[in-house]
Amino acid sequence: MTQTQNPKPNPALRKKQWQVLLPLGIGSILALAGDLTLYAALPAYAAGRSFDLAMVGLLLSANRLVRLASNPLAGLLLAGAPRRGFVLAGLGMGSLSTLLYVLAGDSGLFLAGRLLWGVSWSLINIGGYCMMLDITGDGDRGWGSGIVQGFFFAGLALDPLLGGLLSDWLGFTQALAVCAGLSAGGFFIALFGLPETLPAGQA
Numbered sequence: 500m501t502q503t504q505n506p507k508p509n510p511a512l513r514k515k516q517w518q519v520l521l522p523l524g525i526g527s528i529l530a531l532a533g534d535l536t537l538y539a540a541l542p543a544y545a546a547g548r549s550f551d552l553a554m555v556g557l558l559l560s561a562n563r564l565v566r567l568a569s570n571p572l573a574g575l576l577l578a579g580a581p582r583r584g585f586v587l588a589g590l591g592m593g594s595l596s597t598l599l600y601v602l603a604g605d606s607g608l609f610l611a612g613r614l615l616w617g618v619s620w621s622l623i624n625i626g627g628y629c630m631m632l633d634i635t636g637d638g639d640r641g642w643g644s645g646i647v648q649g650f651f652f653a654g655l656a657l658d659p660l661l662g663g664l665l666s667d668w669l670g671f672t673q674a675l676a677v678c679a680g681l682s683a684g685g686f687f688i689a690l691f692g693l694p695e696t697l698p699a700g701q702a
Contacts, residue, residue, distance in 0.1 A: 500560045501516070503542045513619075514636050515634065516635065516639075516643065517691075518694065519630055519634050519693065519694060519696055520631065520632075520634075520643070520647065520650075521692075522688050522689050522692035522693040523586070523627050523630060523631075523647075523650075523689065523693055524646065524647065524649075524650030524653075525685065525688055526586075526590050526623075526685035526688050526689040526693070527623055527624075527627065527650055527651060527654060527685070528650055528653055528654040528657070528658070528685070529681045529682055529684055529685030529688070530590050530593040530594070530620075530623055530685045530686075531546050531651075531654040531655070531658050531680060531681050532597070532599075532654075532658045532662065532678040532681045533593070533596065533597030533600060533616070533662075533675060533678040533679060533682055534562065534593075534616055534620075534658075535654065535655065535658035535659045535662060536658065536661075536662025536663070536665070536666070536674060536675060536678050537558070537559060537600070537636065537662075538559060538659060539659035539660070539662045539663040539666075540662055540663050540671055540674065541555055541558065541559065541671075543632070543666075544666060544671035546602075547671060548606075548609070548671075550606060550609075553559040554606050556689050557610070557681055558606070558609060558610060558613050559613075560691065561610055561613040561614055561617065562613045562614065562616045562617035562620065563611075563617065564617070564662070565614045565617035565618060566618075566620065566621050569618045569621035569622075570621050570622070570625065573585070573622050573625045573626070574625055574698055575700035576701070577625060577626055577629050579697075580659055580697070580699050581695055582593045582626050582630045582633065582696055582697055583630075583693060583694070583695040583696070584627050585622045585626040586622060586623055586626040586627060586630065586689060587686065587689055587690060587693070588622055589618075589620065589622030589623035589626060590619070590623060590682070590685055590686040591622070591686050592615055592616075592618065592619040592622070592667065592684075593600065593616060593619035593623065593682050593685075594683040594685075594686055595615065595677055596612040596613070596615040596616035596619055597616075597675060597678050597679040597682050598612075599610070599611060599612030599615065600675045600679075601672055601675045601676045601679060609671065626663040627647060628644075628647065628695075629696075630696040631643040631644060631646075631647050633696035633697055634696050662674055662678060665677055665678075
């Protein structure tokens with residue numbers, strides 16, 4: 500019995516795939532900067548914001564709690580809809596959420612930023628996966644998924660270290676301001692570099 504082998508990827512197709520995955524991946528890494536800085540540094544700097552440990556726990560988990568609702572909603576909205584606008588909205592909202600951490604004078608505004616980030620990540624993550632599925636087929640879908648996850652884990656590895664170092668060098672609030680700028684940079688990279696992937700006629 501002969502074993503069917505997947506064909507080698509077409510170089511022209513691979514180039515088009517990277518034109519989507521690269522701005523999407525870089526935008527995701529930069530968008531995660533503010534969120535992951537909080538995981539690295541907020542417990543250590545909570546006293547400066549007058550947050551007790553219970554509030555720290557709530558703030559660090561709020562974005563995940565809101566995604567219980569925002570993830571399925573994002574999936575419903577993205578079903579058959581153009582992807583690019585949703586991903587850009589997520590990246591823009593992610594930058595705004597980090598700016599709210601900078602401006603927050605109390606836990607209420609900080610919590611609003613965390614909830615906004617949860618919705619933002621739903622749009623970025625699910626929208627990004629939809630884009631990956633649009634540009635890959637049965638022979639390279641695993642590769643595409645691996646690239647998307649690779650960018651995500653690169654953010655997990657780099658962003659907390661960067662945020663922690665910036666908090667020590669500049670101060671916690673100033674570090675978050677830098678992260679807001681990085682997130683805005685990710686938005687503009689996607690704005691000018693990320694194409695629509697939904698085939699014409701499927702919207």
